Amino acid sequence: MMAIDLKGIVSRRKFMTGAAAFLGALGAAFAAVPFIKAMSPTKDILAAGVQEVDISTLREGELRTIIWRKQPVFILRRTPAMIEEASLISPATLADPAAPDERAVDPGLFVSIGICTHLGCIPQFRKAVPETGVAGFYCPCHGGKYDSIGRRLGGPPPENLRLLPYRVEGQTLILGTERFGGYGENVRKIQDLPAI
Numbered sequence: 001m002m003a004i005d006l007k008g009i010v011s012r013r014k015f016m017t018g019a020a021a022f023l024g025a026l027g028a029a030f031a032a033v034p035f036i037k038a039m040s041p042t043k044d045i046l047a048a049g050v051q052e053v054d055i056s057t058l059r060e061g062e063l064r065t066i067i068w069r070k071q072p073v074f075i076l077r078r079t080p081a082m083i084e085e086a087s088l089i090s091p092a093t094l095a096d097p098a099a100p101d102e103r104a105v106d107p108g109l110f111v112s113i114g115i116c117t118h119l120g121c122i123p124q125f126r127k128a129v130p131e132t133g134v135a136g137f138y139c140p141c142h143g144g145k146y147d148s149i150g151r152r153l154g155g156p157p158p159e160n161l162r163l164l165p166y167r168v169e170g171q172t173l174i175l176g177t178e179r180f181g182g183y184g185e186n187v188r189k190i191q192d193l194p195a196i
């Protein structure tokens with residue numbers, strides 16, 4: 001009778017089982033790659049928070065409201081008169097003091113989140129904000145008043161309209177850049193960026 005090599009069968013079985021387990025694990029690892037890839041933010045996803053806006057047709061005195069990260073954003077091309085009248089307001093008299101250059105490095109362009117800092121209504125642009133006479137934003141909900149660089153002038157809002165990161169390249173406004181390039185070094189800016 002032929003001798004059966006049990007040792008050989010057992011080690012072959014062990015090898016086959018081990019190989020199957022190894023191949024299974026390898027397959028699972030390969031299958032997981034696209035999943036893991038999908039879980040990691042891709043360049044596209046990271047870039048999704050950045051939005052380009054053509055401002056070449058924005059006229060002096062015109063306000064454009066766009067949606068960025070599900071929030072309204074004001075883009076105002078300020079006139080020389082708006083710039084001048086805002087420069088006459090002493091920051092020391094404001095509840096949320098800020099000098100004009102802290103609100104807009106290029107005085108001719110003001111960009112902010114278009115949400116009232118009181119209870120979240122969307123302020124309206126007015127050539128003369130009631131009870132102030134200056135151009136700016138008026139919140140119809142409870143009478144919040146802001147000047148043309150979004151500084152709180154009166155009413156219940158506790159602070160100025162919030163700023164957001166942007167930079168300008170030629171006639172393109174780029175919102176949501178990593179740098180807060182639109183402002184001076186010490187400008188206060190929104191701390192919690194809205195979710196993408």
Ligand code: FES
Nearest residue numbers: 116118119139144
């Ligand atoms: S929500 Fe704007 S003043 Fe109240």
